[in-house]
Amino acid sequence: MKIQGSVAVVTGGASGIGKAICQALAAEGAKVCIIDINAAQGRTFADELKHAHGEENILFARADVTSQEELEGVFDDAKDTLGPLDIVINNAGIVDEINWRSCVNVNLMGVISGTRLAVDYMSGKNGGSGGVIISTASVSGLVPEQYHFLPTYGATKAAVIAHTLSWSANPRCQREGIRINAVCPEGVNTPIVDVLKHPELLIDMSEELTRAFDRDLETMKPSRVAEVVMELILDDTKNGAIIHLTAEKAQQVRLECPDMINSFCTTVSASSELAIGHEK
Numbered sequence: 001m002k003i004q005g006s007v008a009v010v011t012g013g014a015s016g017i018g019k020a021i022c023q024a025l026a027a028e029g030a031k032v033c034i035i036d037i038n039a040a041q042g043r044t045f046a047d048e049l050k051h052a053h054g055e056e057n058i059l060f061a062r063a064d065v066t067s068q069e070e071l072e073g074v075f076d077d078a079k080d081t082l083g084p085l086d087i088v089i090n091n092a093g094i095v096d097e098i099n100w101r102s103c104v105n106v107n108l109m110g111v112i113s114g115t116r117l118a119v120d121y122m123s124g125k126n127g128g129s130g131g132v133i134i135s136t137a138s139v140s141g142l143v144p145e146q147y148h149f150l151p152t153y154g155a156t157k158a159a160v161i162a163h164t165l166s167w168s169a170n171p172r173c174q175r176e177g178i179r180i181n182a183v184c185p186e187g188v189n190t191p192i193v194d195v196l197k198h199p200e201l202l203i204d205m206s207e208e209l210t211r212a213f214d215r216d217l218e219t220m221k222p223s224r225v226a227e228v229v230m231e232l233i234l235d236d237t238k239n240g241a242i243i244h245l246t247a248e249k250a251q252q253v254r255l256e257c258p259d260m261i262n263s264f265c266t267t268v269s270a271s272s273e274l275a276i277g278h279e280k
Contacts, residue, residue: 018092021229039062240264
């Protein structure tokens with residue numbers, strides 16, 4: 001997909017990974033709608049991008065991604081102000097294992113809402129012409145046992161991966177020319193990593209483990225994630241791609257195991273038949 005002249009919506013766009021993605025998109029000539037719950041931070045950042053890339057190319061909207069109504073209102077504003085949507089980045093996320101429902105609502109429900117809206121707005125019936133949806137997952141969604149102190153966070157990110165794979169195979173998306181991918185970065189130098197300084201927000205995270213994990217955590221710059229996101233946007237062959245990335249490399253993760261799945265389905269089918277026969 002060509003980025004120059006495209007219209008992009010980025011949730012959680014005022015800081016961290018989202019901010020870096022907005023900067024990269026604007027630098028390549030995209031019109032960018034920044035969505036963030038932090039109005040002051042969002043407006044300040046939007047003003048910076050407007051100064052650099054033109055006021056007509058940047059829009060900021062304060063919205064809570066857990067509110068379907070608010071999110072849909074922003075999508076409407078973005079379409080009316082900037083044009084039909086081509087790129088949607090589901091990036092908003094939090095870490096909070098104590099108030100875990102908030103974690104689920106932001107990290108998962110926000111992605112589900114954003115994806116469903118993106119598919120609708122990119123569809124031909126609504127004036128769209130296809131596009132790209134990319135969600136920010138995490139390595140904790142790939143190897144949750146290594147992040148046992150983040151069970152809810154890891155679960156939301158694993159669900160984002162499954163959600164991405166499911167939508168990427170959806171016939172409607174394929175007909176409409178909509179590609180859906182996800183990135184799974186390891187530690188990124190963003191405010192969300194600061195949660196390690198607050199073990200009270202985690203599950204059974206001792207101060208000793210906090211120090212050890214913080215010491216060993218490989219942190220990369222948000223711009224590194226933005227680079228990979230840009231590559232996924234540009235590469236029209238990427239659909240259903242789950243990208244695990246570190247500071248040094250990015251690689252697509254293969255999650256399907258056809259032989260195992262087929263064997264499992266056969267076993268379940270046989271077991272069901274036996275159970276039914278036994279009842280008779």
